[in-house]
Amino acid sequence: MIREFSLKNAIGNTWNLNDLESFLTEPDGLGFEYDVDYQQIGNIFIKLQDDMKQKEPSGQIKFATYEKYREFCLFIQHKPLVMEYITPAGNFLMDVSIDKLEKSELETGGLFCNIKLLGLSTFYKIVRAENDGSMVAGKIYPYSYNYRYSDYSQGAVEFDCDSVLESAVKLTILGPCTNPSWTHYLNGVVASVGKVNCTIKDGNRLIVDNTKIPFEIAEYDSTGTFVQNLYQNSDFSTDRFVTLGFGSNKISFAHEGENAISLIAEGKIIYESV
Incomplete structure (x- = not known):
């Protein structure tokens, strides 16, 4: 089973990111990192802060046409957004916002557009x-x-x-x-x-x-x-x-x-x- 992604917007519509007309590739930023501060007392380190850093999922969407890219832009205007991540272990959600969506020129295979999300929650x-x-x-x-x-x-x-x-x-x-x-x-x-x-x-x-x-x-x-x-x-x-x-x-x-x-x-x- 391959990993699958989709987005749901505030008016209840779902965008399939596994569709050949708008396919998400090179997913990244799905792990986690902590921001930890310690105070040293002699040879002992006391933890002062232990917070999870904000997730930044990213990837590249291959849009088949300019029209498909524009449809996606209209879709993500309806905020907030929820990303669904389907894995062999189950289906998981993350509240997200769009931090960046690039637009490329149409070439053989479509428009290859980098996207970066900001996690408003963890999974x-x-x-x-x-x-x-x-x-x-x-x-x-x-x-x-x-x-x-x-x-x-x-x-x-x-x-x-x-x-x-x-x-x-x-x-x-x-x-x-x-x-x-x-x-x-x-x-x-x-x-x-x-x-x-x-x-x-x-x-x-x-x-x-x-x-x-x-x-x-x-x-x-x-x-x-x-x-x-x-x-x-x-x-x-x-x-x-x-x-x-x-x-x-x-x-x-x-x-x-x-x-x-x-x-x-x-x-x-x-x-x-x-």
């Missing part, structure tokens, strides 16, 4: 789990990828995380619910808890999301329309936001209402390189 994949509260067996299936079934307790979901990097989670708790709360277990040990003091009516949903900046605790209706900010209603004695760790992650949910609670969790598992 990640989105996994999705849900439990409607009416069954012991909950489904796990990806936002995009690996589809599997697993057994859960009612009101709980589970993820296996294969990365040591802290990975954020978007929680969606469906109404009706009253004062929902949750507990995150990492390898069987309580890692965090959260609670929001609110009442979500039937058809609406509570979103608790640290996969984006700024973090969000808010109510939305069934169409995805924002209803109200509930950050101030959260229990500040709790952690509120969930971060997946390496190994087995279980998130159990409860609320103070009588009905079974329904929920969706989307984990954003991040990687240094893939």
Whole structure:
């Protein structure tokens, strides 16, 4: 299996970079590098800073015609962009912006145009789990990828995380619910808890999301329309936001209402390189 690349723009269109009319060659900048500072104390070095440097994926796109080049330029105007990288190990995403796109003259074989991207994130994949509260067996299936079934307790979901990097989670708790709360277990040990003091009516949903900046605790209706900010209603004695760790992650949910609670969790598992 060869590596494949594509871009998705802000209006949901996808550009295939493996097409013969716009083929990406010589991909580079897919690894990682850290910016590390140390302080020396005698013969010992103390780490002061350890940050991953921004990724700069690059390559050369062979456009078949000037018209294809112009189509691509119009496509990338709709920002932000997401690069999908398909490998034998799976499908991975990276939020990117275009740093540079060169334009060559048409020659035999097409236009050979160098491109440089800037990573607005590192590599990640989105996994999705849900439990409607009416069954012991909950489904796990990806936002995009690996589809599997697993057994859960009612009101709980589970993820296996294969990365040591802290990975954020978007929680969606469906109404009706009253004062929902949750507990995150990492390898069987309580890692965090959260609670929001609110009442979500039937058809609406509570979103608790640290996969984006700024973090969000808010109510939305069934169409995805924002209803109200509930950050101030959260229990500040709790952690509120969930971060997946390496190994087995279980998130159990409860609320103070009588009905079974329904929920969706989307984990954003991040990687240094893939």
